[in-house]
Amino acid sequence: MKNRILLLFFGFIFLWILLIARGAQLQLFPSEKLLSIKQRQFNKKITLSSKRGDILDRNNIELAVSINSFSLYADPSLIDQPKTVARKLSKVLKISRKPLYKKLKQKKSRFKWIKRKLDQKTYEEIKSWKVRGLAFKKEPKRIYPNGRLLSQVLGLVGYEQQGLEGLESRYEDHLSGNKKEVRVHKDARGRPLLENGHVFISNPNGGDIQLTIDRDLQFTLQEELNQAVHEHQADRAYGVVLDAQTSEVLAIASTPTYDNNRSLKVPSSHRRIHSISDAFEPGSTLKTLFVAGALQSGKYKPNTVIDAGDGYMQIGRRRIHEADDHHKFGKITVSEVLARSSNVGVSRMGLDLGSKKVHEILSSFGFGQELGIELPGEAKGILHKPPYNKHLLASISFGHGVTATPLQMASAYSVIANGGLLYRPRIVKANRNPLTGEWTESSPELIRRVIDKKVAAQMRLMMTFVTGQLGTGQNARVEGFPVSGKTGTAQKVNPEGGGYLDGAYISSFAGFLPANDPRFVIYIAIDYPKEEYYGSQVAAPVFSRVAKYAIRKFGLAPVLLSKKQVIEKDPFKKIKKKVSGKVGTDVEPDQMGDLIGEKSKIYSKMPNLNGKSLREVIRSLQGYPNKVHISGKGAVVVDTLPRSGKSIEGRPITLIFGAQPKVPKNSQNF
Amino acid sequence: MSFKESGQMKPLLSIFIFIMCLFTIVFFRMESRRLGYTVLKMTHSANQMKSQYQSELVKLARINDPQNLQQYAMSTLTLKKAKQGQIIHMTEEGFAVSQ
Numbered sequence: 001m002k003n004r005i006l007l008l009f010f011g012f013i014f015l016w017i018l019l020i021a022r023g024a025q026l027q028l029f030p031s032e033k034l035l036s037i038k039q040r041q042f043n044k045k046i047t048l049s050s051k052r053g054d055i056l057d058r059n060n061i062e063l064a065v066s067i068n069s070f071s072l073y074a075d076p077s078l079i080d081q082p083k084t085v086a087r088k089l090s091k092v093l094k095i096s097r098k099p100l101y102k103k104l105k106q107k108k109s110r111f112k113w114i115k116r117k118l119d120q121k122t123y124e125e126i127k128s129w130k131v132r133g134l135a136f137k138k139e140p141k142r143i144y145p146n147g148r149l150l151s152q153v154l155g156l157v158g159y160e161q162q163g164l165e166g167l168e169s170r171y172e173d174h175l176s177g178n179k180k181e182v183r184v185h186k187d188a189r190g191r192p193l194l195e196n197g198h199v200f201i202s203n204p205n206g207g208d209i210q211l212t213i214d215r216d217l218q219f220t221l222q223e224e225l226n227q228a229v230h231e232h233q234a235d236r237a238y239g240v241v242l243d244a245q246t247s248e249v250l251a252i253a254s255t256p257t258y259d260n261n262r263s264l265k266v267p268s269s270h271r272r273i274h275s276i277s278d279a280f281e282p283g284s285t286l287k288t289l290f291v292a293g294a295l296q297s298g299k300y301k302p303n304t305v306i307d308a309g310d311g312y313m314q315i316g317r318r319r320i321h322e323a324d325d326h327h328k329f330g331k332i333t334v335s336e337v338l339a340r341s342s343n344v345g346v347s348r349m350g351l352d353l354g355s356k357k358v359h360e361i362l363s364s365f366g367f368g369q370e371l372g373i374e375l376p377g378e379a380k381g382i383l384h385k386p387p388y389n390k391h392l393l394a395s396i397s398f399g400h401g402v403t404a405t406p407l408q409m410a411s412a413y414s415v416i417a418n419g420g421l422l423y424r425p426r427i428v429k430a431n432r433n434p435l436t437g438e439w440t441e442s443s444p445e446l447i448r449r450v451i452d453k454k455v456a457a458q459m460r461l462m463m464t465f466v467t468g469q470l471g472t473g474q475n476a477r478v479e480g481f482p483v484s485g486k487t488g489t490a491q492k493v494n495p496e497g498g499g500y501l502d503g504a505y506i507s508s509f510a511g512f513l514p515a516n517d518p519r520f521v522i523y524i525a526i527d528y529p530k531e532e533y534y535g536s537q538v539a540a541p542v543f544s545r546v547a548k549y550a551i552r553k554f555g556l557a558p559v560l561l562s563k564k565q566v567i568e569k570d571p572f573k574k575i576k577k578k579v580s581g582k583v584g585t586d587v588e589p590d591q592m593g594d595l596i597g598e599k600s601k602i603y604s605k606m607p608n609l610n611g612k613s614l615r616e617v618i619r620s621l622q623g624y625p626n627k628v629h630i631s632g633k634g635a636v637v638v639d640t641l642p643r644s645g646k647s648i649e650g651r652p653i654t655l656i657f658g659a660q661p662k663v664p665k666n667s668q669n670f
Numbered sequence: 671m672s673f674k675e676s677g678q679m680k681p682l683l684s685i686f687i688f689i690m691c692l693f694t695i696v697f698f699r700m701e702s703r704r705l706g707y708t709v710l711k712m713t714h715s716a717n718q719m720k721s722q723y724q725s726e727l728v729k730l731a732r733i734n735d736p737q738n739l740q741q742y743a744m745s746t747l748t749l750k751k752a753k754q755g756q757i758i759h760m761t762e763e764g765f766a767v768s769q
Binding site: 051061062065066067068120143145146147148149187191192193215216219 | 703706707710724725727728731732735736737
């Protein structure tokens with residue numbers, strides 16, 4: 001018995017030793033097969049996707065953002081009633097039932113995309129059905145909240161969120177975050193476990209970029225261009241608004257525009273950034289730059305007299321004409337050459353300066369070279385190398401035989417506006433580091449000095465004559481602001497063969513304002529307008545409307561004030577009138593003391609302004625010496641500080657605006 | 671309790687301490703696992719909130735789209751575009767006054 005017990009005991013001991021030895025073997029000498037099984041059982045691979053960075057305007061308004069969306073896929077092998085499911089899905093997804101059914105009935109297949117990037121509502125509805133075999137994959141989706149705004153410049157992204165065009169493509173590395181795959185331990189239900197204090201490793205998002213674009217100005221520019229195209233039945237319209245001092249692009253547009261959220265369906269020719277990729281002969285708008293170069297050369301002064309003759313100039317067999325047959329300017333000054341846009345006048349100057357100098361002038365303004373804006377597809381334009389024959393030399397002087405993009409034209413005008421410096425135009429103001437969250441702002445990059453400050457100042461003054469009484473650009477005037485500019489009407493080159501298209505023109509206006517201290521450079525070009533085609537008739541009014549909006553948006557105070565616009569600063573004038581009206585005599589100087597008393601009586605108490613509009617408030621507060629602050633948003637004053645009837649002597653007046661109590665039945669203006 | 675008796679308790683005490691240590695370890699491991707789940711849940715909620723915030727932001731941006739605002743102002747509020755004479759020019763300090 002004892003022996004049996006001992007045998008059993010040692011037997012167990014042996015088994016235990018075997019077990020421990022096997023355990024030790026597995027622990028100390030693990031096999032690859034077992035390791036991979038362990039990895040599969042306890043580890044989980046998680047893909048951490050990061051959000052693509054946003055694109056914002058200069059006021060941090062979203063122009064392109066990414067949100068999470070859900071893509072629907074099916075495992076047909078698990079779907080019991082493919083016909084019913086297809087019918088339900090077709091209703092919700094608005095897809096034809098047949099192709100859906102075809103996908104769902106393939107029982108051997110384990111994965112089929114049904115529709116990608118659904119909106120939240122559709123996702124929730126389909127999810128609520130709880131159909132076996134239908135599942136969702138979370139995917140980021142690029143949204144352009146402003147639709148048609150700045151569509152060509154922003155560009156587009158592909159299904160995998162990769163930038164394909166425009167800024168999305170140029171800043172792909174910065175905007176796109178990196179996908180990261182991490183392995184974490186999981187529990188029996190597949191949930192990732194806390195490991196070393198971390199559950200998820202967060203993946204940094206893509207960096208944001210802030211543009212120099214002002215969304216509202218961009219919208220206005222686009223609207224005005226669309227309206228001009230519609231009004232003149234034109235082929236296309238271009239517009240660029242630059243900050244006159246730094247060449248920051250405030251707005252850039254070309255027609256036709258399209259909704260960026262559907263950009264993959266838009267023809268690629270529409271998706272080009274035409275304002276930087278289309279180069280055409282600028283016509284007379286180039287005269288300004290040419291004249292500036294001529295003044296810089298020292299050979300000409302604004303009052304140098306040039307013989308513009310009888311409206312034409314013979315060069316060999318060819319004739320250079322003025323824009324209109326009845327234009328016979330005779331002897332005119334350089335200033336008048338510009339104001340009256342004399343082709344003969346500038347041709348004479350060009351012939352006098354010679355090919356080399358003309359080439360030097362135009363290339364110094366940035367023609368025939370890329371300006372280096374942060375956008376893909378920038379064209380250089382054409383500026384032939386000298387020497388030129390006489391006819392070409394004369395033609396180049398008034399903007400033919402040379403091509404430039406709208407951006408190049410605006411940039412060249414900014415040289416005159418800012419005092420002679422050519423800056424690299426830029427559209428990206430700052431970019432945000434995704435790790436630190438800090439914004440890095442880029443500063444204006446100077447390319448070179450083109451003309452002296454003095455010449456630039458002379459040019460600014462000369463260019464105001466263009467919008468003056470005798471000038472061609474009167475339609476570009478902006479009430480309250482002196483405008484410097486130049487009209488242009490260039491014949492359109494025949495793309496199929498040489499020469500020009502008959503009756504086809506590109507009408508343009510380039511200029512800046514206020515002329516005395518320029519803030520905005522604006523270039524407008526309308527391609528092939530029908531009926532009216534002069535730059536002064538077609539492009540100048542668009543310039544004026546865009547400029548008017550820009551000055552309002554950026555809060556510029558008028559330089560030239562008409563009586564109607566000015567609020568009377570001298571309160572005594574009003575009182576004098578009142579008193580003299582009462583007694584029927586004028587007020588004598590020794591009565592001033594009484595007047596001051598009268599004045600303080602009238603202006604020492606707060607009037608009742610509640611319910612009044614801003615216009616009415618301005619009228620009511622005429623003559624009050626107090627500073628006025630405005631707060632709140634709305635059409636009428638809802639409260640004031642101090643309140644009505646209280647003393648306001650030496651105190652600022654605060655007007656609080658709010659919503660109008662009742663919506664008026666009649667239409668109003670905004 | 672006499673010294674002799676307390677000496678007899680020592681092995682029992684050691685076993686008790688040993689078992690308590692094991693329990694403490696198990697307790698802490700359970701706690702860390704439980705906390706892990708809580709963190710996981712909160713991370714999910716945070717991600718969901720971020721996602722919701724982002725979609726609300728997009729909604730707001732869409733509402734503020736100038737095209738949308740213009741359409742609303744002109745169709746619903748029957749407003750018209752401002753004309754030049756109706757514009758009040760303002761300076762940073764207040765109303766425009768003659769210099």
